[in-house]
Amino acid sequence: MKSTYCPKATLLCSTALIAGLTLVPVEAAHAQAVIEEIIVTAQSREQSLQETPISVTAVSGFELQEANIQKVEDLQFSVPNFTMTETGISTNIFIRGIGSGINQAFEQSVGYYVDGVNYPRAQQTRAPFLDLERVEVLRGPQLILFGKNSVAGALSIITAKPSDEFEGYFTTTYEFGESETINEGAVSGPLTDRLRARVAARYRDADGYVRNLTLNRNEPKRTDWTIRGTAEYDVTEDIVASFKVEFSDFDVTGRQIETLNEKPATAGPFAGLTYGQFLVGGFGAHVSALNNTLDRKRSSNGDSSKNEQQSYVLNVDWNIGDYELKSISAFSNFESNELCDCDYTGANAFLAGLQEDYDQFSQEVRLTSPIKEQYDFVSGVYFQTSDHNYADQIIIQPTSMLVPAINAQSPGAGSLVSGTQAGRKAVVKSDLFSAFAQVNVRPIDKWELQIGGRVSHEKKSGTRTLSITAEGGGSLPAAQIAAPTVYAGLLDIASTNLASLGPTGAFLTAKLGALPVSDSLKETRFAPDIKLVYEPMSDLLLYASWARGYKSGGFDFRANNRGVSPTMKSSFVFKDEQANNYEIGAKSTLLGGAAEFNISGFFTKFNDLQISIFDGSLGFNVGNAASAEVMGVEMDGRWRLHEYLSLSGSLAIMDFEFKDFRNGQCYFGQQPNVDLDADGELDLCDYTGKTNQLVSDVQGTIALAFNYPIADGYRLNSEVDMFFTSKYHASNTFDPDLIQGGYATFNARIGVGSDNGSWQVAFIAHNLTNKKFIQFGGDTPLSGGLFGMNSDYAFTDRGRTLGLQARVNF
Secondary structure, eight states, rough: OOOOOOOOHHHHEEEEHHHHHHHSSSGGGGGGGOOOEEEEEETSSOOGGGOSSSSSSEEEHHHHHEEEEEESHHTTTSSSEEEEEEEESSSSEETTTEEESSSSTTTOSEEEEEEEOOOOOOGGGGSSOOEEEEEEEEEEEOOSSSSOOSSEEEEEEEEOOSSSSSSEEEEEEEEEETTEEEEEEEEEESSSSSSEEEEEEEEEEOOSSEEEEETTEEEEEEEEEEEEEEEEEEESSSEEEHHHHEEEEEEEESSEEEEEEEEOBBTTTTTTTOOHHHHHHHHHOOOGGOOOOSHHHHHOOOOOOEEEEEEEEEEEEEETTTTTEEEEEEEEEEEEEEOTHHHHHOOOOOOEEEEEEEEEEEEEEEEOOOOOOEEEEEEEEEEEEEEEEEEEEEOOTTTTTTTHHHHHHHHTHHHHHTTTTEEEEEEEEEEEEEEEEEEOOEEEEHHEEEEEEEEEEEEEEEEEEEEEEEEEEHHHHHHHHHHHHHHHHHHHHGGGGGGGHHHHHHHHHHHOSSEEEEEEEEEEEEEEEEEEEEETTEEEEEEEEEEEEEEOOEOOOOOOTTTTTTHHHHHHHHHEEEEEEEEEEEEEEEGGGGGEOOOEEEEEEEEEEEEEEEEEOOOOEEEEEEEEEEEEEEEEEEEEEEEEEEEEEEEEEEEEEEEEOOOOOOTOOOOOOOOOOOSSSOOBBBBTTTTOOOSSSSEEEEEEEEEEEEETTTOOOEEEEEEEEEEOOOOEEEGGGEEOOEEEEEEEEEEEETTSSSSSEEEEETTTTOOOOEEEEETTTTTTTTOEEEEEEEOOOOEEEEEEEEEEEO
16 A cells, blocks of 8 residues: 555656657658547547647547446546546546545536536446447546536547448457456447437446455445437438437445554543454444455445436537538436445444435537638537435434444433434525637638637525434434434534524534525636647647636535534535646657657646545535646557557656645544634644645556457457556545555457457456555544544455457447
């Protein structure tokens, strides 16, 4: 865990690849095969990747399947400066070190789009990939041509469309270690002269890679299915309408969470005991609670996550002469129901239930001009309305070890909370209207100026309340009517109940804040984007850009109290987040089309970053970090070494620094050094000068692919690749015990199939060296805040996986 491993060899290999592309003599170009052109739609038109003045990585749907990349989270090991990880109650997506924190109220700083439709909630990004044309990862603010809030970057997913000829495929993958099975297929073709359709489906079942020692089973067990149908109709020669329907259901039993880094309490009634020893010896917890090493084993009473998503999208494309008018009407919904053993141990401490229900309708109308000699443009309007309902419950069962533990510290207090729950509800309604345009002008030969802007007006209203009730939601018995004072006094949880509990309730309300709370927001913002493009020759493009972006403010769902804010209402609202991004880059085609090399340098200044940090007990505090600066260099290259051999690589070097971050939550054992509310008491920690969580100074990839005809009608298709990263903070409190050292992972694939691509069988291996690493972590709930013992939890990734894959195309 403490390793400071720096992958020097891999860094040198990446640098050698990139440098080598510029050193090979041009005369060698005639001996080289030409690499395949990559087409993207990052600027709302089909363009070659080499003609797009944006730092973008594109991965085709076929490449995703061959690499067994099943969901967004898997993509991070192929794309530097892109990170996604699960957390205890949410999902984090980061580009260039910026992402949204752990709070269901946050919209994503990294925009997530499927066929141009915005999906702004973290839970929606967990859906598996199905029948894709490609995935594009766009780095830097992308607010002009995408829907909203893409202040750090955007992930654009393009699904496969109906075809003019009958075709289809079926692929099946089996992984031996987890007994994982994935089946996917699609059928596409014309139904009439004017009507085409495509149907795709996917099913996955996996036992999991972490052993739950308490329940004697593997976790997380995943079962998911997705089905999509798309119909495309030629209304007239100039109007094409398409309608897409998609349903998905993905369920998870258990989590990939381990506890580690336990240290004995140094003071108090439990001095000398580690958290595991305290749970097992003091309260009869399962002996598995003593396991606190990173070994893909855990102690837990069980978790579950049930998710359903559906979407309906109507596209109408109308060619008006050389102009195209596009309309995208979309409705999406997701429902999520989770049960979290959020003490992260096999002890019966508490359970947490979480429910979300989100509905969204959006409408976009876009006009795209033809590309003329001196100018072209894209313009449009966008409307979005949404309803977001959230609820959670902290449940203390009668058999919970908290009951006797609290009784030991405060006689009778534990009995008051036995069989009770703290139930929270939050509702947010939002309406957004925006207008946007981008004009590209070419005043002189080889030069292009791109000027864009989006003006947006958004209204939000939100409410949040929390009440202490009997388990299940009923009224508290008369004997437990004072239970809310225990929740408030020991766990710092404010509730509506306190208002009726006399002077004690009034004192605690003054300390923690009054509920319910509600507020509204109105924001009008303008986001500009300017790019200067110079093409001195046909195989070289240079660009410089400046963009200002923002992500709208909102309302905190997850805080248990007012924190250091003057009132609960002032802690309920968080402000919008702004970014100024400066970028320069070059895209080159070399060796007569046998190679490509791209490089970009960027500097981004963020103000009022939206953050959410675990409070060490049972809540999350939301706020705005004052400012941060990020700078770095990104490089990628492809080289067709031979007709049968290809080399590719990428390298990202980044420096992130909080320029002013005085309202950080301290990790357990850290001494606070900030009195933010000027009450004479040190409350928080100053993280100014720190690097953000999940930020590596260096990341990169290297891949070598070999495609060779081995016999008449047969072909060998193989690839080896490596992902490497330097160390990073896995915790958003920057706990030094949760620094993940640098590491490298290796994957391999070898397949045999027909020369015409009609079938293929392949052996797939991931993480060949069985590297153990963590992606996210924090203080184990209750261990420090209530009992004074250091314990951490962490999400661990999969070890070595070996599998077989077969595919048939028809």
